[in-house]
Amino acid sequence: MSNILILGAGRVGASVAEQLVHERYNVTIVDENPESLKPLADRLDLRTVVGHAASPAVLAAAGAADADLLLAVTQLDELNMVACKIAYELFNIPTRLARIRDPDLLAHPELFADGNFAIDHVITPAQIVTDYLVSLVETPEALQVLDFADGKAQLVATRVEAGAHMDGQDLASLNRLLPNIDRRVVSIYRKGHRIHPDGNTTLQVGDEVFFLAATEHIRDVIQEMRGTETPIKRITLSGGGNVGFRLARALEKNYQVKIIEANRERANWLAEVLPDTLVLKGDATDEALLESEQIERCDLYFALTSDDEDNIMSSLLAKQMGARKTIAIINRSRYVDLLQGGKIDVAISPAVATIGSLLAHVRSGDVVAVHSLRRGAAEAMELIVHGTPATSRVIGKKLDDIKLPSGADLAAIVRGEKVLIAHGSTIIEAEDHVILFVDNKAHIREVEKLFAVKMGFF
Template sequence: MKILILGAGQVGASLAEHLSSEANDLTVVDIDRERLALLQDRFDLRTLVGDASTPGVLEAAGAADADLLVAVTRSDPANLVACKLAHSRFNVPRRVARLRNADFFADPSLFAPEHFAVSEALCPEQEVTDTIVRLVEFPRALQVLEFGGGRLTLVGVRAYEGGLLVGHPIREMRRHLPEDIDARIAALYRRDRPVPPTGETRIEVGDEVFFIAPSEHLPAVLRELRREEQPVRRVVVAGAGNIGARVAGALQRRCRVTVVEANRLRAEDVAAQLDDAMVLCGGASDEDVLDQANIGESDLFLALTNDDEDNILAASLAKRLGCRRVLALINRRVYADMVQGGPIDIALSPAEVSAGAFLAHVRQGDVVQVHRLRRGAAEALELVVHGDARTSKVVGRRIADLDLPAGASVAALVRAMDVPRVLEHSEADVETRYGEVIMAHHDTVIEAGDHVILFCTRKELVPKVVRLFQVAVGFL
């Protein structure tokens, strides 16, 4: 597939890294010659220096015969203009745009062909915000990911000394759960290496374990398999930029939120936007400022500034001053690998979170969700099955009979996604959800229309998995 990536920033570079390894013809356009040179040295791709929102540059980049354009520059207007030109002048079939301003999403008609002609619009800052909010709901989770329209949730946790499963084979998990609750371990990492999660695999202290379960059962599963956790009630947010302000706004009604922002004007603006949060003006790596924020009594510290070093320093200091758990946004992978698991509990890469959202719209086949795991080393994806036994390599076949590459596994599936199912938690708590959740077993048979959730321990496996689930050319 011939793909144009407009913008060589963090998101564009992350996309280029992952798409260049999947036999795509890539061209990256940016005004920064040095950024492009770095990408060209590392990956098999073409680069072009220029303004991606101009017709001449798009033509020189090969827009006339491109299959997909991904506009991820830091400028919303430039991304919108590029999509419009790609549609009206070069007839590019699919156009994905990064948009940071929430106003554009208030009126979806702006993305119609007669206006900006955006096939898919994504907001990376909102993707990161949603990820952080899910982590607040599960205090000890390393990652929390949803699939099947929210019907399934995958949670990564660290095995701790004295845990119910530590020292025991995975097959014993079943006896710790109530009869009406099903869950499975989708993946296991030990000392940064994947371990096949068979029934005989024994979990060790420090293992990174990924559970998947129906979303409504997940709290019960975690209660059974982990020690009881106190809910997050006090949160300190360092940095009131786009992500920090969004996170504070999302959490202010459920937690006591304090925002720390060094820029006085920005602090005043955010204070006016937030109804139920306190805003302090000062540096998050200043011990006196953190004392004012009652960091020693806080459950969670979120370092969300635009500077990796500031985030690492502030989060480490917050942990030393008594904060129960700390998270830092860190863009440089070498930093994230170095600090997570030490004083910093979670090192979250905004570029990796955003790249997952874009990859779902970039990859061939009916890919609904792509979630990056372990800072991009692994992926969990949701695919929709099409075809029949004649045109598909998976329809009508048992999971045990699928030709999956080593390191790839089916974790679960959701069937009949358009059929409502009523869940009665109590007489007063009735919920309607769509689709039937089926936890994967070796004899589970895949049907057309199923949403299949797969786990790939290495990102290199993803193209093979996607090809396996594609229908034959003759399928209509």
Template sequence: MKIIILGAGQVGGTLAENLVDEKNDITIVDTNLDPLRHLQDKFDLRVIQGYGSYPRVLRAAGAENADMLVAVTNSDETNMIACQIAYTIFKTPNRIARIRSHDYDCESEQLFSPEAVPVNHLISPETLVTDSIYQLIEYPGALQVVHFAEGKVSLVAVKVYYNGPLVGNALSSLREHIPHIETRVVAIFRQDQPIDPKGETIIEAGDEVFFMVASQHIHMVISEMQMLEKPYKRIMIVGGGHIGARLAYRLEKDYSVKLIERDRERASELAAQLKYTIVFYGDASDQELLSQEHIEQIDVFIAITNDDEANIMSAMLAKRMGAKKVVALIQRRAYLDLVQGSVIDIAISPQQATISALLRYVRNADIVTVSSLRRGDAEAIEAIAHGDQRNSGVVSRDIGAINLPPGTIIGAIVRNNEVIIANRHHRIEPGDHVIMILTDKKCIVDVEKLFQPINLSL
């Protein structure tokens, strides 16, 4: 596939890295030459310096023959205009834009259409991050929760602690503990390395375990991996930007929410907009403020300012002062690798959330959902099976007979609203939604081929 990426920042660069590995023809455009040189030195792709919204720059990038334009610059307006020009002048068939402003996002149904701004797919990082954090609050103890098949089945990551019921036991004993619930462990990461989950695999403290289960049973399975945490009640949010404001609005009716904002004017605006959230003007690194607001009673402390260092330091301070769980929004990949699993319980990456949403639209098979896992180390995919036994590598075949690439496990099938937790004897039928995890992302092209029916008439 020939793809033009506008913006060589962290999202554009990471997307390019993912897509180059999958044998796509990538051209990346940015006004800044330094990141372009870095990407060109590292990967097999073309670079163009210039404004992505200029017709001559898009022409130089090959927009006339491109299959897709992905506009992920830091400017919503540039992204929108680039999609407009690609549609009007170059007839580029697929156009994706990252839109960060809530003002645009809330009018998306009327604004983004062929008759107005011709964007095929809209990516809102703020909405994606808000959804991710909300899921973590809804499911205490989870490191990541991804819903598939319209929420019917979920992939959940948990950290196994020393007092967990399964520590020291084989995976096969999970069925004995909860015989009435169908679940499957599809991946285990031990000391940051994937291990193949088998029935005889012994669960160790510190393991990061990914399991698939019908969504209504998530809490029950988490309780087998670790001592089930009590439902969260008291939430403290640091940062009143787009994400902080959206999260507070979403949580305030069901939880006791406090929000700290260090800009006085913004704090006043939020206090007027939010009905039930208590808004404070102040600095979250101020120990006296945290003490006064009884940080030791806070169930979840969420630092989501635009400053990585401020998020890390305030989360570490809150944890030291007694907050039960701390979450930090971190943009830089190097920081993510350093802090995840340390004093900070969960590190959220807006880039990874955005990449997950983008990858769904650039896959070759009929992909419904893609989710990047463990900061990009693994990937979960929901694909729809098409064809028949003659022209498909999966349809009308038992899972055990499918030639799956290394590190690929089919965890669940959704068929006519029925959730089937998969084993090697289940057979895939046309129209099935197949949910799988890949711990070796280099195999994604092979997985796509399996789910693409062969045209027998050629």
């Protein structure tokens, strides 16, 4: 797959275009607003077309006849749906993805079948971000939690805390601390720079450690990095938009949840549909409001409005007033790097969180899942190995005998129901699900080529 047509140059469309250009795909992006396209054309090697996303003439001019994949991410669900239908009927584009946000439409998946709007895969960014945030609630000591193999394995990022068992210890010490738990530390970031780990690597306070283990062992490994933490009970959300509403709905049965919403009409609606959530009409940057709601007793504060500055300010204020942990949605990805790990514990770019769901359909080979790490600089991916020793470069070989691209680390194999942490003597078998960490996306194509089936398999 090499020719990709993107409809919509908003945050998601622009972010995906940038990722794909860096990975050397041929990208064309269409938008009605030339001002949205100009910055992309100025700094990226891609083609831009000004026009309506559902116009057959515009799609033809954008090269739809030669496109391998269509990604429709305009602001309008209906436009995305019609564009996919036209791409299918007139241009026979093989794979079509559309962003759909309206719950009424999502409740009728039959609309997306080939006989109707011909959408192969529906992307709902608000739900993707919500699921991501729920994982951080369930594992509050983590900076990032990523599922693989239907939840059998997880890749987790956590920060080393002072006084934890692993503070000042080398990685080999984990064998002594966790003798019956297998895990793989795939990367360490110290002051923004990657350290390739081995048994002699000594951890320091503040290190971001990425490790992979079977899901049931994740908390045991985190405890060695951070110690035992108080469970999450009280959660405050600033912003009752799509993400805030979905997150409150997912959490209200198991946690004490409050939402602060500035719009009175929206606040009234939230109060009606969220029976177990306390909804407050107000401004989350209002110090008096936070004080009256005892923000110092809050275990986890989420800033989820559509305004980056409000999210930053309310998170900083909540933290200063005593909130235990703060997580903020930041739409400008450059802000994320500045804020993560300071007074704001976790900063999340919705576009980066969404990209993995899209990239899984772009990758060559049988890719099951793709997750962006380090704000898009690195990637973790799960793919299925097909073929035989004669048609595969990896099947039947020990990991020590496989030359992985620079910066790539095969962390684990899921074989049936078993999670096998990869070691040098591990032998790859056909139909294994392999989980890889790649610290530089420039090497993704090399990884894909290594695991591709040689010609003749078919």
